[in-house]
Amino acid sequence: MRETQRVERPPPPTLSGRGLRVASRACAPTPCASPWRRPCASSPRAPGADVSPRFPRTTCEQSAAGSSAVPGLRAAGTPVKGWEHGLPRKASVSRRPQSLRGAPSRRTHGRTAHAALRPPPLWRRPAPRRRPRPPPSPRPAPRSRARPRPASPAARGSSRATVEGIRRPPGRKPRGAADRACDSVSPARSAGPMAAAAMAEQESARNGARNRGGVQRVEGKLRASVEKGDYYEAHQMYRTLFFRYMAQSKHAEARELMCSGALLFFSHGQQNSAADLSMLVLESLEKAEVEVADELLESLAKLFSLMDPNSPERVAFVSRALKWSSGGSGKLGHPRLHQLLALTLWKEQNYCESRYHFLHSSDGEGCANMLVEYSTARGFRSEVDMFVAQAVLQFLCLKNKSSASVVFTTYTQKHPSIEGGPPFVQPLLNFIWFLLLAVDGGKLTVFTVLCEQYQPSLRRDPMYNEYLDRIGQLFFGVPPKQTSSYGGLLGNLLSSLMGSSEQEGEDSQDDSSPIELD
Secondary structure (H helix, E strand, O other), X not given: OOOOOOOOOOOOOOOOOHHHHHHHHHHOOOOOOOOOOOOOOEOOOOEHHHOOOOOOOOXXXXXXXXXXXXXXXXXXXXXXXXXXXXXXXXXXXXXXXXXXXXXXXXXXXOOOHHHHHOOOOOOOOOOOOOOOOOOOOOOOOOOOOOOOOOOOHHHHHHHHHHHHHHHOOOOOOOOOHHXXXXXXXXXXXXXXXXXXXXXXXXXXXXXXXXXXXXXXXXXXXXXXXHHHOOHHHHHHHHHHHHHHHHHOOOHHHHHHHHHHHHHHHHHOOOHHHHHHHHXXXXXXXXXXXOOOOHHHHHHHHHHHHHOOOOOHHHHHHHHHHHHHHOOOOOOOOOHHHHXXXXXXXXXXXXXXXXXXXXXXXXXXXXXXXXXXXXXXXXXXXXXXXXXXXXXXXXXXXXXXXXXXXXXXXXXXXXXXXXXXXXXXXXXXXHHHXXXXXXHHHOOHHHHHHHHHHOHHHHOOOOHXXXXXXXXXXXXXXXOOOOOOOOOHHHHHHHHHHOHHHHHHHXXXXXXXXXXXOO
């Protein structure tokens, strides 16, 4: 065997005085450039052969490995334990034997030397907390698809008798199938159709009260915004609510809301916004197909009276309102609406428009009073008879004989310039009086003689002859005049070709008035 060369180790330097400083200067190696503090190969605890593979060799280890020929032995000039990198870690020198240097010590608490020298981590992520899972809900037991077997008639009878015996008080007959069927019927159905109708009526009344309460709250908010002066915002909110109600088929709520909003805007002088909401009121009436009622007509007349007389929206509102009201009675609008409009225009001293609406109403007395004021305010004294004559003839053209008689009687009695009669001083008034009597009699000869005898008075207004032609056709059976724009042979040919179409159109013209009533 080859003998190993035994190398004498130099004694460790003393720790006092000058020798310690000399040893540190002599044995201090080149500092390591690694940022971590790793054990060098020159350390007795971690020789070059025992360096952990996790750490690469530093400069000190490489130099120690090259200078020492025997592995595991410290080369000369290498620092002792506690002197790596030239800095003293501890003043004492370890006295542990070589064989126990790898074992755990009390200082490392079971860790190796390399692990003890590693720096602690700068930050450690905490372990996530796991929430406890809720206990699983118990699953319902699966239903068995097998149908139960029907019991025998004897078993069914016995079980039913047992149940009836338990439920039935003493001295009462057993319940039959009809009694058991009545138990499953609802109270409304068992009470009968009258009770069901009463419950439905109560439910509708409750819903109506709830809707009215909601409309009142909305009106309060809108009224507050109008009082603040936010007219545009309030107007847009009214329109939004109107279309929302109409989409939900709440026509009554939409109409009430628009009517109250229009009145509110009228009170603050906002004519444009009020007129727009008034048109929305008519739109709700048209889409809801509501029957004509006096309450609705009065609300429309009130909105009309608050509008500006010179605004173009007023004309559109009147025409649209009359068109809607014509569905009730009258082809040119409801007579009650005409009467309300005439009274409003009379207060505004718009006598011409007021007379037109009075003619389409059944208020002859109101029309006579308006004509008396119109004659005394804006007429000449020589034209006193012409005011009432025109009104009577126009009423007769509209086949309203009763109103014509009331107008004539009231006018002649209340006008200050007309003396008591008949007969009257004015010939035209005498003609109107005789005409009314002839209409009651229905004799054509009397009508023809009247028109011939009073021709000088009838020439005062060229429209009188047209009115009398129409009255003759309606009350005396006078045929209409044949007027053709072509003459000669061509005119006769065209009249013969168009004769059948004219005969068909006669029946439709009987009820309409071709004369313009100013």
